[in-house]
Amino acid sequence: MNRNRWLLLAIGVLVIGSLILSAVFAREWPALEQGNIGVITLTGGIAEGPAAVLGGSGITPAAVRRLLAAAEADSRIAAVVLRIESPGGSVAASQEIGALIRDFPRPVVVSMADLVASGGLYISASADRIVAQPGTITGSIGVIMSHIYLGGLYERLGIEAEVLTAGEYKGVGMEPLTPESRQVLQEFLDDLHRQFIQAVAEGRRLDLERVREMATGELFTGREAQALGLVDRLGGLDAAIEEAGELAGVAYPEPVDITLPAVPWWETLGRFPSLLLDRVTVALLGEDSLLLRQQLELHLLPRW
């Protein structure tokens, strides 16, 4: 073997050896900064799929499941703080996230940011403790749904639409509301409202009747919410971390962020065609077309 090959071998051993040793030591290295309280930030509307394009992606059951699983897989994490900023969102997605939080095997403390209302409160109620600022906006225990009748638009566009249905109320979303169909939808919403009230009462260990009284859909400040029993303590993220440490029996709580890998750039690029399509739609049909699409997406979709 000539001198060059020996030198190459020496370089190879140095480099590969360093990589192997680094990998071995890295296991012991503070990949999670030796934190013992996992902090998960949940921001945006609650929905089954990503709610926004580019930037925030909303709060989805899939994301929460992955984040909590990451926290559970790390034995150093003694408790989790959920930093939440959410106006609420879809019903079943909130219930699924609520169940994930409730079933998490270690203590979970919610730190409410600016606005944690409706579905945001629903998922928070599943945690062991809730900490909010005095000025946090919360509450809004209610359900909302919109019904859009497109007859006028069809008429304007010269489209003659006829709806055929089997089942008395099957076409309730396609026709103008009658007193009977309105009653059916109201009962539907009332049942969801009862589910919301029950979840808050159970999660917060409050009297069902007491929660029913506050479940008018009104907003509360953090201070009012504490007086009503919806919040345990006033304070910020640090207070929530302290609370989590207390619940987990950790003398020196050290926060560590738990995050998902960033969305790969090629997935972000993949959304550009739909953005382009939107621009074309707006250019051809005007800004109202986007508003109409947004309304149609929410049509008969109960939210809290």
Added chain:
Amino acid sequence: MMRQGFAEMVVGILARPRETLRQVGDGGSLGPALIVLAMVAAITGWSSALASPHIAARVGGPAPLALMAIMGGGVLLLVQAGIGYGLARLLGSRGSFLGLLSGLALANVPSVFQAPFALLAVTLGPAGTALSALGTAALSVWVIVLSVLALRETFVTSTGRAVLIYFLYLILVLFLAGALAVLAMVAGMLLPALF
């Protein structure tokens, strides 16, 4: 001109850079040079992942980071060689584009020594991280010097002109990066407004 073997090329760029770069300047060793670049990029990416696990976690771990380093290294090489070649031609120098590609690819070889620095960062904590940063900075200077040599030997030009081409390239890249950043900012402001 005699073709160089893999070992001669890697050891040569570290021990006898001028001679090695002169020999690859005709472009005949492009294949092995690109393989060297891919290996260097993979090692660099992997080392960075071990030294900065938080950054690696954001892209899915060391393997994706190494893959991104290989792809990024390839793209950067093309951009660097393309701009460098264009500038050299504008300044009246003549040389082989493939030779420049080979030379600039080999100029990255010192980056493999990031691996021992990553080990320092992993084992010695903050002091190791500082040492690793210093070492990486020194390696970057080494890579820049070799890149200038690659330009000089490929175009058989003076050191001053090679330095000028390299720094004009840097200015152009910074300008392009700035323009891209501005575009990204504008897109970032406009696109969310669509929803």
